[in-house]
Amino acid sequence: MAGLMALTCKLLVSHLKPDEIDISLSIKRKLGPAHGLAFGVLSSITVFLVSSVFFLLAVDLFYDVFL
């Protein structure tokens, strides 16, 4: 599973141009604005939730260790 994900991640990354700072730009360029928008929205929400999960886990550990 990790191998397949690494392969497909590499496929996405290899389409990046030097001036593109995010995958959503190369997706928009290659597949059109609809896919660029879909990826941007979904990815942004997911990374936002990951940020929340990291905080909740960190603060849980912090409380258990120090208090």
Add this chain to the structure above:
Amino acid sequence: VSLSEKVFKLIIMCVFALLNYLPDLKYVFKATPLAMGALVVSSLILIISIAFNTDNITMDFLKIKPLSAADVLAVASINGFAFICHPSVSPMIKENSDQTQNDKAVYSGYAVTTVLYLIVGVLGALSIYGRVPTMDKASYNIIDYFSGQFQAPIIGFLTFLYLFMISPIFPYVSKNQAIELIPKEKREKIPRLWLKVTVIFSILWFICNILFILLDTAPTVVIGFISTVLSYYVTYFLPIFMCFKVGDYVAKGVPQNLEESLIVHEKEGDIETAESNTLMAAKPPLQNESIITEYNQTVVEEGPPKQKWLKIFYFSVLGYGTVMLIFELISFFT
């Protein structure tokens, strides 16, 4: 969960919220080796803990346990979620000093992560096997299994350190992706756009975390569903669909000047044609003009032999991803 714990978490949340305002990730990248070191050391302590758990480890550990549909979904979602951020944060490889090593950076990132997951998953399970966590809250973490023992504060502190140092990456990426959704011409007209997006992000982040803390719950259900759908779209569908659409199954990356010279822009957009990309991927090492013409015709019509096998392989990968998606959605809704 006591009121004092909730208040404490809300106060710490303000400290974490300041990380949302980091203008770039240069300090985060400097701290990354330290963060990874903390993670590796905490994993090693987890492994050492197996020696203190030998009384609980029996042959029963090796028996396959029956799992409910909910358990299978949880495991599948966690596995998917564990890797889901890689494509989202992978453009950070542009920070590499040597851009020719980007492929290696992607593969080694997955390899290190997978090895750590395997170590923590298998050996970590041995270290806590037979132990009962202190279950006085809705969700518990690894150190609840080592309550009162020497491992708990060390693993807890090191893992906290890792999470704290890595955490600014996610707001940074999420904000940038949100900004990219705004059309360029509108983006340039909005003053202090970065600050405004950061403030909006922070407000949403506060609301989300306050709800999870006050309701004393973990966002696993929401994240499980989103990661199931997103992991299929980002991990399987998009990269493979992109290969089929542009006709580049090798995707080795093309030198900038060659790519620029071969790109054929369509009238209404900036979508590259399949023909140009197939030619780019093939890169024929031929000199004679007639042979080149013949070769190009073959490439455009049929593609080189290697690409045919890759096409079949990617179809199989997409099929595997689709089956996984259907299975996970059925599990989720039943």
